[in-house]
Structures are given as structure tokens and as C-alpha cells.
Amino acid sequence: MSQAQQSSAWDQIWPVLSGQAHSLVAITEHDAIRKALGNCAGLTILDLGCGLGQPVATFAQARRLVALDSSIEALARCRAPQSRELVKILATALHLPFADAVFDVVVAAQLLPHLDHEQRTTALAQIARVVKPGGKIILTAVHYNFRFPRLGMAKSGVSDGVYFFRHTADELRQELQSFFQIQTVWGVWNYLPKTYQLFMRLGRKTLYWDRIVRKTPLSLHYGKQLVVRCRIRA
Secondary structure (H helix, E strand, O other), rough: OOOHHHHHHHHHHHHHOOOOOHHHHHHHHHHHHHHOOOOOOOOOEEEEEOOOOOOOHHHOOEEEEEEEEOHHHHHHHOOOOOEEEEEEEEEEOOOOOOOOOOOOEEEEEEOHHHOOHHHHEEEEEEEEHHHHEEEEEEEEEEOOOHEEEEEEOOOOOOOOOOOEEEEEEHHHHHHHHHOOEEEEEEEOOOOOOHHHHHHHHHHHHHHHHHHHHHHOOOOOHHEEEEOOOOEOOO
């Protein structure tokens, strides 16, 4: 993606998402997904647990998008990048209604944190089944980094009626390596201790800071989210 395209993508995202911490987390996460995807021109992508859909630029080069979610409301609001084919499927990650080896890429952003261990195993097996040999998988999860236990925050539980689980980097690797070849693990939404207020004042520049840090060992210590790029073994 050219610098002009990246700037345009940012200008689309920022007015909608700026001003809220959780939205800045989403911005850095989606940017990492886009970087992990690389050139996806001509590919068929499954956005698994799509929610309201990735920001427009994330899948902008894809030939065909399949958005799957268990929420009718989310699917109704999900929109494809301009001029891209979008197919919406109402289903769950535990029973993917697709033939074997039909997708070039599967992206599952913040799906795993809302599945228990048995469900995660089932979902990962389903993903492995529907991706072509040599295909790419991008997964994200909540990172149970050192801050969570210090703040007394639970590793798993129920919040507002929704189950959650937070992975350590090692736990996530262990779960994924049974199904995929892991290529990269990045931590995103990185700020150092006692620098939160300064970090927030960076505004859109938080993205550039995060791009620098995410590919260093620091990101697997401080990052609040984990982004993993995997491949199906050929």
C-alpha cells in the first residue's frame, strides 16, 4: 500500500474512532492486521466473527470478502470496501458452512477471547479446514501481560454477560501451533509504565509509535493485544 493510500485510510478511520482509548486500541490492531496481511490483491478472505467489519482499508485489495458472524445486527451494519464483492453469512466459528480449502486468508479479530478452551479448539480446527494449503491466518487476542495481575484483573470470566479469556503470548502460541505454522507474534497498543497520559496525547501518532515497537521484544511484554500471523502447512 502506497503512502498516499495509507494516509487516505487513516483519514477515513480517524474521524470515527478518535478520542476514545478503546478505539485507539482498535486502530493499532487493525493497522497490525493490515501489515500482517500484506498484499492481498485477488485473494478470497473470510472475516470470521466480523462484527461491524474491519476498517475499509484493511481488505481493500481483496477480490472477494466473506463476512461471518452470529449477530444479524452486526452483519446488517457490515460494509465492504468500495467495489469489492461481499458475502454475508450468519453462522458461528464452531460450524463453518464451507467446503474444505476454499479461502486464501482467514482473519479472526478478537474472536478467541470470547470462546472457552473447548470452543477455541473447535474453531481453530474449523479454520484449518477451510484455508487452502499455504494459506494465511491472522488472529488477534487480548494479551494477559504483566499489568493485568498487578491490577488484580481476572484472566477469564464473564463481563456484561459475555465470556472472556486473556492469553499470555506463550499460551496463544501453544494453542495455535497444533494447527498452524506460526510466523510472527506481535504485541500492539504499546506504552511504557507511567506514560499512559503522554501516550494518549500523541493522538494519531500513537500508530507510528506502535509500528516501531510492535516488532521488538518489548511488544510481547507491554502490548495489550496480540496479533499472530500463521500459515497452513503446505
